[in-house]
Every structure is written in C-alpha cells, then in structure tokens.
Amino acid sequence: MLINAFNDALTLIVSADPDLIEILLLSVQVSFSALAIAGILAMPLGTILAISHFRGRKLLITFLNAMMGLPPVVVGLFVYLMLSRSGPLGILELLYTPTAMIIAQVILIIPIIASLTYQVIEELNREYKDLFLSLKISPQQAVFAYLWDARYSLFTTLLAGFGRAISEVGAVMIVGGNINHLTRIMTTAIALETSKGELSLALSLGIVLLTIALLVNAIVISIKTFAGEKGYV
Amino acid sequence: MSNTPLIEVTNLSLKLSNADVLSSITIASTDPGVTMVMGPNGAGKSLFLRCLHGLTIPTGGSIKIFGNSILGTSTDQAMVFQKPVLLRRSVIDNLKFAGSTNTQRNAIDDALSLARLQDKQHFPAKLLSGGEQQRLALSRALLREPKLLVLDEPTASLDPASVQIIEQVIQDFTERGGKVIFVSHDIGQAKRLGSEIIFLHMGRVLEHSVASAFFNNPVTDEARAYLNGHIII
Ligand SMILES: Nc1ncnc2c1ncn2[C@@H]1O[C@H](COP(=O)(O)OP(=O)(O)OP(=O)(O)O)[C@@H](O)[C@H]1O
Ligand SMILES: [Mg+2]
Numbered sequence: 001m002l003i004n005a006f007n008d009a010l011t012l013i014v015s016a017d018p019d020l021i022e023i024l025l026l027s028v029q030v031s032f033s034a035l036a037i038a039g040i041l042a043m044p045l046g047t048i049l050a051i052s053h054f055r056g057r058k059l060l061i062t063f064l065n066a067m068m069g070l071p072p073v074v075v076g077l078f079v080y081l082m083l084s085r086s087g088p089l090g091i092l093e094l095l096y097t098p099t100a101m102i103i104a105q106v107i108l109i110i111p112i113i114a115s116l117t118y119q120v121i122e123e124l125n126r127e128y129k130d131l132f133l134s135l136k137i138s139p140q141q142a143v144f145a146y147l148w149d150a151r152y153s154l155f156t157t158l159l160a161g162f163g164r165a166i167s168e169v170g171a172v173m174i175v176g177g178n179i180n181h182l183t184r185i186m187t188t189a190i191a192l193e194t195s196k197g198e199l200s201l202a203l204s205l206g207i208v209l210l211t212i213a214l215l216v217n218a219i220v221i222s223i224k225t226f227a228g229e230k231g232y233v
Numbered sequence: 234m235s236n237t238p239l240i241e242v243t244n245l246s247l248k249l250s251n252a253d254v255l256s257s258i259t260i261a262s263t264d265p266g267v268t269m270v271m272g273p274n275g276a277g278k279s280l281f282l283r284c285l286h287g288l289t290i291p292t293g294g295s296i297k298i299f300g301n302s303i304l305g306t307s308t309d310q311a312m313v314f315q316k317p318v319l320l321r322r323s324v325i326d327n328l329k330f331a332g333s334t335n336t337q338r339n340a341i342d343d344a345l346s347l348a349r350l351q352d353k354q355h356f357p358a359k360l361l362s363g364g365e366q367q368r369l370a371l372s373r374a375l376l377r378e379p380k381l382l383v384l385d386e387p388t389a390s391l392d393p394a395s396v397q398i399i400e401q402v403i404q405d406f407t408e409r410g411g412k413v414i415f416v417s418h419d420i421g422q423a424k425r426l427g428s429e430i431i432f433l434h435m436g437r438v439l440e441h442s443v444a445s446a447f448f449n450n451p452v453t454d455e456a457r458a459y460l461n462g463h464i465i466i
Contacts, residue, residue: 124321127318128318128320130288130314130318131314131318131320133287133288133305133306134286134288134306134310134311134312135330135331135377136306136307136308145320145330149320149321149322230357231321231357231358231359231360232321232357232359
C-alpha cells in the first residue's frame with residue numbers, strides 16, 4: 001500500500017500533475033513574495049542595528065533573536081486576529097487570501113533575516129571599522145561596502161528565510177484556510193491529504209518540498225565553499 | 234616654523250575598563266624624521282598610536298599634530314595596523330578602495346609594484362601571506378598621500394628583502410617631507426630608521442630622546458633592560 005502510494009506519487013511528479021503544479025506554483029509565489037518583502041524590510045534593519053548606536057538597539061536585537069523562535073501558529077493567530085472581520089484590518093478583507101499567507105510568512109521570516117543580517121554585518125563592521133574611520137569613508141560608502149563584501153553571506157540568509165517560509169504550515173493554515181485552488185500550498189495540502197488518507201498527492205508534494213529544501217541547502221553550502229575559497233571569510 | 238611642535242601631546246591619559254593604559258603622557262616633538270615608539274609588549278604603544286591617529290578618544294589630555302587638534306581621524310594621516318585590515322576583495326580592489334576618485338591608474342600600479350604583488354593583483358587579499366598582507370596595507374596607506382604615516386610594527390612579519398624595500402620607502406617618504414611614527418621591536422631597524430625614540434613602559438613615557446642618545450645612553454633601568462633583552466617588570 002505504501003509502495004503503491006509512493007509509485008503514484010512519483011507518477012504525479014513525472015506526469016506534472018496539474019493539481020500538483022498549481023499547488024507548487026502558489027507555494028513558490030507566496031514564499032517568494034514574502035521573501036522579497038521581508039528582505040527589503042529586514043536587511044536594512046539588520047544593517048542599521050549592526051552599524052549604528054541608538055537607544056533601545058540592544059533591546060531590539062534581543063527581541064529579534066527571541067522572535068526567531070516564534071511558534072508559527074502564534075503568528076498565524078495574530079495575523080488572523082488582525083485580518084478577521086472584527087479586527088483592525090478586517091476592512092481590507094484579506095483573510096483566506098494568498099496575501100494573508102504572505103503577511104504571515106513575512107512576519108515569520110523578518111526576525112530570521114534581520115538577525116542573520118545583523119550578525120553578518122556586525123562581524124564585518126568589527127573587522128573594517130578602524131580602516132573605514134582611518135580612510136574617512138562616508139557612512140553611505142561604508143554601508144555599500146558592507147553589503148557588497150557580505151553579499152554571499154547575505155544571500156544565504158535570504159535562502160534561510162525562504163527555506164523557513166516555504167516549509168511552514170501552522171500560520172498559513174490559519175490565515176489562508178487551505179482553500180482548494182485559492183490558498184492551498186504544499187504544506188497545507190500535505191496536512192490535508194494525509195488526514196484524508198490520500199497519501200499519493202501528500203507524498204508527491206512531500207518529495208517536491210524535500211527536494212526544494214535540499215536544493216536550498218546545497219546552494220547555501222556551495223556558496224559558502226565558493227566564498228571561503230575566494231577569501232570572503 | 235621649526236619651533237612649532239609637529240607632535241604635541243599634553244597630559245594624555247587613557248582608561249579602558251578601569252585600567253590606566255596610558256598615563257600623563259606629555260611630548261613635544263619638532264623632529265621631522267621617523268619617531269620610533271618602543272617598549273615592551275603591553276606597554277601601550279598601539280593604543281598610543283590609535284590616539285595619535287584619532288581612532289581612540291583619550292580619557293584626558295590633548296593631542297596636536299602639525300598644530301591641529303586631533304578630535305577624530307583625518308586624511309592627512311594614514312595608519313597601518315599591527316594586524317593588517319584588508320577588505321574581503323582582491324589585492325587591486327583593496328588599493329582602488331583606498332584611492333580617491335582622482336587616483337590615477339599608474340598610482341595603483343605603483344602601489345602594486347611597491348607591495349610586489351603585481352602577479353597577485355586579482356588574488357583575494359585575505360588569502361595572502363602575513364607578510365604580503367603587511368606590504369599591501371602599507372602600499373595602500375601610501376596611496377592616500379598622507380602627511381603623516383602611523384605605522385604599528387609594519388615589518389614584523391616581513392622577510393629581509395621586504396624589510397629593506399619598506400625601509401627604503403619610509404626613508405623616501407620622509408625625504409619628501411613626510412612625517413612617520415613607527416612602532417618596532419627591532420633595535421637594528423630602530424637604529425637605521427629612527428631619528429628620535431619614545432620609550433613607553435606601562436602606559437608612561439620613560440624616555441624621549443634623539444635616537445643615538447637613547448641607544449648609547451639609555452637613562453632608565455627599564456630602557457636599559459629592554460635594549461639588553463631582559464624581561465622588565
Ligand atoms: N579594552 C581594553 N580594556 C583594558 N585593557 C586594555 C584594553 N585594550 C588594551 N588593553 C591593555 O592595554 C595595554 C596596552 O596595549 P597595547 O596594544 O597598546 O600594547 P602594545 O604596547 O602595542 O604591545 P605589543 O608590543 O604587544 O603590540 C595592554 O596591557 C592591553 O592588555
Ligand atoms: Mg601593539
């Protein structure tokens with residue numbers, strides 16, 4: 001029975017089953033959008049935290065670190081409350097739309113990207129600070145140099161954010177509702193299909209998701225190796 | 234002109250985590266040549282240089298260089314750190330980064346040949362050997378055409394041929410009117426290059442005299458012990 005499900009799963013993948021493709025594309029679309037938005041917000045935030053001094057900076061860093069371990073269902077609940085009819089943003093009618101899922105994923109991965117960016121830039125800042133002061137580099141030039149010289153590490157932080165977003169289930173389930181053809185993505189579909197006993201679609205999605213995760217990790221490792229060989233360490 | 238001190242340090246003190254690392258340093262130097270700063274490990278030489286370069290703000294006292302108060306770093310000065318700070322970029326990009334917009338291509342070439350790194354210009358700077366890194370850092374500092382060069386053990390890990398080249402460069406620099414402050418533990422080198430010596434011990438200036446006087450007739454027991462290679466407490 002398990003063998004059959006596995007065979008069916010592979011058939012679904014090889015034959016590019018339309019349902020599977022639809023779910024895969026929506027997943028990727030949602031998580032890429034979340035990644036883009038979170039990256040635009042979190043990378044400057046992490047950079048500012050790393051190179052400037054202001055009141056509450058330490059607190060914010062601690063807060064972001066704590067937020068990295070945030071239970072996704074709690075984020076889902078929070079976004080649900082915000083977007084529900086009676087919530088402050090209820091008027092936008094976003095609940096149970098891909099946008100709601102994007103919002104939840106953005107909130108989930110901002111702390112990851114911001115914290116990792118902070119760590120990367122902070123380390124570089126400690127290394128470069130004296131030289132930049134000595135050369136009288138302007139703050140803008142310095143920020144540009146940090147981002148450029150940290151580009152490989154920063155790219156891997158984005159991949160980490162993407163990996164977290166695409167594999168998350170609790171938050172998107174609550175705010176997306178797992179509606180067929182509308183908000184059904186890989187993780188929520190796996191949860192549903194498994195509970196229905198429809199193992200072949202669940203398995204095929206699982207294989208695809210696993211492949212994506214492995215791919216992301218493989219890219220991270222090759223970037224790290226490449227960067228190490230080039231002296232970006 | 235000659236009676237305006239080039240370096241004027243008045244009652245300089247520096248406290249770090251409650252330790253007096255520099256105490257009541259007062260110096261007025263009109264010496265246009267190489268000022269050698271000597272003293273045992275932990276005497277405070279590097280911190281003293283950081284203060285002179287405007288990187289570390291002293292706890293008390295004042296510093297004037299060429300008659301100008303040092304309140305921060307200045308493009309009149311360039312510093313080479315005891316541990317070279319290089320960007321995670323190629324050799325040539327490290328030089329280009331330090332050059333101003335009107336630095337000519339042949340100035341970069343000159344710096345490359347001075348560092349004897351023409352063949353490695355596209356090699357990652359961080360993967361150079363210790364000596365090669367020091368040569369690059371010094372060439373980069375000279376590219377800024379400073380009036381004052383602040384050098385913290387710039388030849389500590391160089392082979393004899395490189396030391397000779399660097400010493401020649403420093404002599405040429407002073408002949409063109411540049412001022413040099415130089416930390417070295419190499420007594421032979423101090424004799425070759427130094428026109429005056431500042432001897433630091435436990436954060437205090439114990440001797441400040443013309444080089445020949447310092448080497449022939451050190452006044453303090455500490456300086457005598459240092460020159461004879463004894464451990465001083
Ligand atoms: N942040 C700090 N807090 C307390 N003490 C410090 C701090 N930074 C440096 N020191 C101390 O100040 C002293 C002087 O340090 P410095 O690096 O100037 O010595 P140095 O003369 O350059 O020695 P070396 O010949 O080994 O390079 C050392 O004893 C060091 O431990
Ligand atoms: Mg030192």
